[in-house]
Each structure stands twice: as C-alpha cells, then as structure tokens.
Amino acid sequence: MYETTPMTHITIVTQPVGPIGEAQTRSLLNIMAEIGEVSLISGPIDDPDLKQYQTQQYTESRTGKGAIPDAVDFVRNQIALSTLVRNVDTDILWFNGMQLYTLPIWIAKSTDVPVVVQPKGDVPLALYLNWDIPESVRRTLFRVLRRVEHIGYSLADFTVFYSPSMAEEYGIDNAITNGMRYISDDFGYDTHFEDRDPKIGFLGRHNADKNIKTIVEIAKSVDYEFHFAGTGPMLDWVRNQTSKDDSINIHGWVEDPEEFLNEMRLLVYPSSPIEGLPTTIMEAHACGTPTITTAVSGNPDIVIDGETGYLIDEASAEKFVDKIESAEFDELRKMSANCREMAAEQFTKEAAVERYEAIIRTVTGGSTP
Template sequence: MVKPQFPTDKNVLMLHGSSDLYGASKIFLESVQALKKVGYEVIVVLSEDGPLVEELKALKAEVHIHKLGILRRKYFSPSGLVNRFKTILKAKSFLETLMSENRITHIYSNTSAVLVGSFLARKKGVKHIWHLHEILLSPGWFVWLMGIIINRYADIVVVVSQAVWDNWKDKVDESKLALLHNGIDYRPYLETKTDIRNEIPNSEGKVLIGMIGRINHWKGQGYFLDIAQSLVQTHENVHFVIVGDAYPGTEHLVTEMEEKVKNSGLQTHVSYLGFRRDIPEILQAFDIFVLPSILPDPFPTVILEAMASGKPVVATAQGGAKEMIVKGETGFLIPWDNAGSASEAISDLVNKKEMREKMGEKGRSRVLEKFSPEAFKKNFQRLFENG
C-alpha cells in the first residue's frame, strides 16, 4: 500500500477506547469530522472492530485496529494492572511506527481510559489533547493516580461539562482545562417521521417511557425497573422500553436485568430491544425519556438526542444533566435512590399529554440554541491551533 502524501503539516493521531456508537463514540465522530473539515489529516486507532469503524471510514478517515490497553474497572487488580501495562507497551511500539510514517503533530486521546497517548506524546514532543467524558469518584487511589498522569501528560484537558470540570479541578491545573459542551448533528432526530412502536409488544395505546444506554452497574437499568414497578401500580396505560447492550465480557448484566424483569412481574410491561442503530426512530416512538443513572453522568449525549426529538427528559439530579435540563420547563430532575419519588414526577407527565408536548418543544429549542454542533466543532478546532 502506498502511503498518501499529506498536504498539511497538521496530522493528528486520534485514539479512542470503544468501537460502539454510544455517546463518547458519537462525539469522537463529530471530532474527526471537525478536524477533517479544516484540512487536518486524521489517523484513528481503536482497540477493536465495531460499528464505529464503518462510520469513520465513511468520513474517509484512516482507521487502524490495535489493542491500546484500555483501562477499565475489571482490570483493577494486581494481575489486571500488569496486563494493562504490557498491552500499553505493545501499543506504544505500534503507535511510534505509525507516528513516524505519518509525521504526526498532535495526539488526541478520547476518554480517560486511553493512557498510551499521554506517554507517547511526551516522548515524541508533540501536543497532547485529552478529552475527558468521565466523573471519577472511586477508588481513591485510582482517582489520585489518574489526576497525576493527566496533569503531567496533557497539554489541554477538555471536559464535557461543568460537573466534569469540578471533578478534575483539584487534580489538574485549571490553566489546562477547557470546557466544551457536546454538540451533535441533530438532523436525524429533527427530520424522522417514523417510529418503531409497532415492534413493541403490549404497547398499543400506552404511554411509552424509555431509556437508552450501555448496560452497566451505574447507568441505572435496575433503578429504571424499580421506577417501572412503582408506576404500574397506579397506571395501566404505561409501557417501558430499555435499549442498549453490555460491554463484551459483561453480558451477565443483561441476564441479571432480564431476571429482575421476570422476578418483578414486569414481563408484559417492559420491552428490552438490545443494541440498536435506529435511535431517531426509537426516540420518535417514546413519549417520555428517562436517564436513571445512579452515579453522575458527565454530559449524556442521549439527553441531547431526546431533546432534539422533542421529548420531555427525566434524569437523576447529578452530573451534566443538571446543566442540560431546565427543571419544570424541559423535564424533571429526580433523586437517584428513591423510585417512589421519581415515579411521582413521571406520573405528572403520564397524565398530561399537553405537558409532555410543551416540555418537548422547549427542550428542542434549548438543545438547538445552547448545544449546537456548529459551536462544538468550531471550539474543538481551536484546541489544535498554535501548536
């Protein structure tokens, strides 16, 4: 294969820990598109194949698959950390060759789980931009260590919300922090006129209440089911939808969730759709969108999607959701640990169609005004200037 001759001296190595199409990956796509639009050459390295690869190739980005040593909670053990160290060393060797072949001038690491770019940038003397989508609270030793690494090995630390800024400001020099709210292409959510309601059993004539997100310990699928169990006691006209899959190796979480549905007697009230690409059509079918995270969600992109779809949003009162939702105007904020109280807030929306529609309209206006993709791309491009 003949290597292309780059017409620019701004060549970016972009590293990302997932190949899915959830929030951080969607923002990664927007970031790649933003840089290519202004003439940067982009080389992407992912740890695994997946649906993101197809989307990146559609943008004509060069994509490589190589294990990057992504740091996840399951590696928080002596043997797991040794595994990560060895994998990162191998990744570093691979990336050094890639940098030499492509005259890389910038390294961009998306999410705190991607460590290898930080060490490589320091060794090669190139600018390192680290994009943080996480609020890390525990374990304490890991948060402390990550603060040291990020502060030492990043030139710019991009945070996706004020909540993320507050999480990192005591660990990272504030002069390095840059707040950049996510913004995505809303056209699919604004333009779709179709929905998937006919695919959902037992949903005819019901108010559809749904959530979309990775199935893991903190995204709140279990809490969502607790809320559902509370609501079905007082409402016969509700049906609940869960969309999303688990990380490879954690499929048992799906089994546990399905067992909870069965044990709670919710089989006819809950539909689990798994991983889906047709998110605009799914959101079009929902009447109410819920984000039930039991830990702070930094700046959930799915809220932007739901608002663009004209849906009222109910989310736990923590993390970035507090910056996105105007309480009582575009949705409601609920406690993360009280299903009864949460169901009371949702009950108002179930009972009042006019309220749902009004909140949905205000949410759509807010997302287009405050979280525009144009602003995101323009400000993202500026991060790569002057160095």
C-alpha cells in the same frame, strides 16, 4: 473544509473501541476532519468509517475479558502505545478517553506538540461498578485508578470536557469546557407530542452503571406504560423482574431508536457520573422528548430543570416516581418544544465544528474558546 486551521494535523489516540465507543469516536473524528488532517491510533476496529482514519494499531486485544486479563492488557498497551506516540508526526496528540494512560501521555510530552486529554466518562467508577471481584479489592483498585487518572490530567497541556458541569463534577480547574459532540441527523421530531400515548421509558445499555435496578423500581411504581429498549448483561434480569407486570414492555435491541424516542412522553434516565454527557439524552432532545435524570456530570448543562426536563439530586426511585407522577401534560409539551430548540442550536455538526475550531485555536496558541 472549514478554514480556521486547515493544515493542522490532529492525531486521535483511543483505547480499543467497542460498539458504543465507535459512535463517540466517529463523532469526534468527523468533527476534526472538518478542521484539519486527522489520523487515528487505536486497537482493533471493525467500523469502516473509523478504519479510514486509522494509521497505526498498538494492540490486537479488546477490552471486556475480565478484571485480571484487562489489567494485563492495560499495562502492555501503555508500553506499546508509548513507543508509537514518541515517533508520531503530528501537530496535536489528542488522547480521547485515555486519562488513565499516564505513561504514553508522559512520553507524548517529550514530542514538543500539544497534548490534549479528553475524558468520555468516569473510567475508575465504571470499572468499580462492573468488576466481579471482592469488594475490598475493588475499593483499593478504585482509589489507585482515581489517583492515576488525576496524574493523567495533570500531565496534559489541555483537558477538554463536554460541558462546564462535567468538568466541575471531575474537579478539574482551568479546563476547556465546550467539547460537546453532535448527534446524527437521523434523530428528529417525527411524532407530535400531542399525538403521543402516555408512555415513558428508558433507552440504553442494561447494566449496573446505568442504575438499571433503580429504573426497574421506577417502572414498577409509576402509573404509566413503561418501555425498556436496549441490551446488555442485565437484560435477562430486567425481564425476570418485570415479567408479571403487564404495564412494562421489554423491547431488547431496537433497530430504530429515533422511532422509540418519538413514542415517549418522557425519557427516564437516572444517570451516573460514568457517562460524562449521555448521547441518549441529546438524541431525546432532538426527538422532542424531555428527560428526567440525575444532576450529575454534564447533565445539568442540557437538562435544564423545568425547561427541558427534570433534574433529581440522586438516583432515588422514590424521588423519580414523585416527580413523574406530578408532571402535567402541558408542562411536558412545553418542555418538548424547548428540547427541540436546544438540539437545533447546539447539537448539530455545524455547531460542534465551531466549538472545536475554537478549541483547536486555543491548543495551537490562538484565542481562548
């Protein structure tokens, strides 16, 4: 147990957690457990590591049922959650990925404890890209949700972002910007860069908000063996689009993502602002694999152009291909070493705990992080 604020009780509030959100939530809870007492208010949870922290559940519903059912649940959940947070006994209420839940955030303000809002990504944009409803309706709902999101930020006593560039992307002033998480010790440098074959690839969920169509264009155009790893609603589409190209390999779900990343010379990741700070890029760093990605959200804080990867100003297949084809082996090898150095200094649990200790001191009235 770290000694900065050992008796601080931190209550983390999250949406119903899916498989991807479980890893993010687990990371935050593990950090906070080193600093103070932690409890979790959420929806249904399957992960036993998360269940040990859960003290209250405000809904039985899960997300991903469709735009209208999810919207109905969203309203119900806000009402149910408002009742819980009004009566919770804690020192800090920490809304993780909950910036749209303005009613419980507002109610939490009446409890006389600090209220923190920490976005994990761009929720309105993610919903816009994945809703299967008429475009005019999508645009209207997107604009409404964007306004609701900024109300959530304005109600909070503190907003915490993973990195300075992420806060800048979201247009939030006076935010705390050192809330980067950590990655598992499972990710490490197992295959020397000199021993790797000329392979590049993508690891992640195959859906629209990953710019998967752009990645397929890149895979078809580069003079490299290209590998796709991961699953998602567009996996079959990717298979159909690439079935005639022998240089493209579709792995689907991989049991050992560390092994996959250790085989790549370059991770191709045309990220969107939805993600905040992609964990996959951090994991690639630890494996000594540079990343080529877009200069959005928190990416510029860990992908230093020309040092730990390449930053492209937009998710353009042509621009990605031009940069990939011009990359030299010696340059990539040096980047690999830089990636490992950054991961060792910034992406460990110890480093994350130090960052969050400073944040908690700020939230509870101590010094600025």
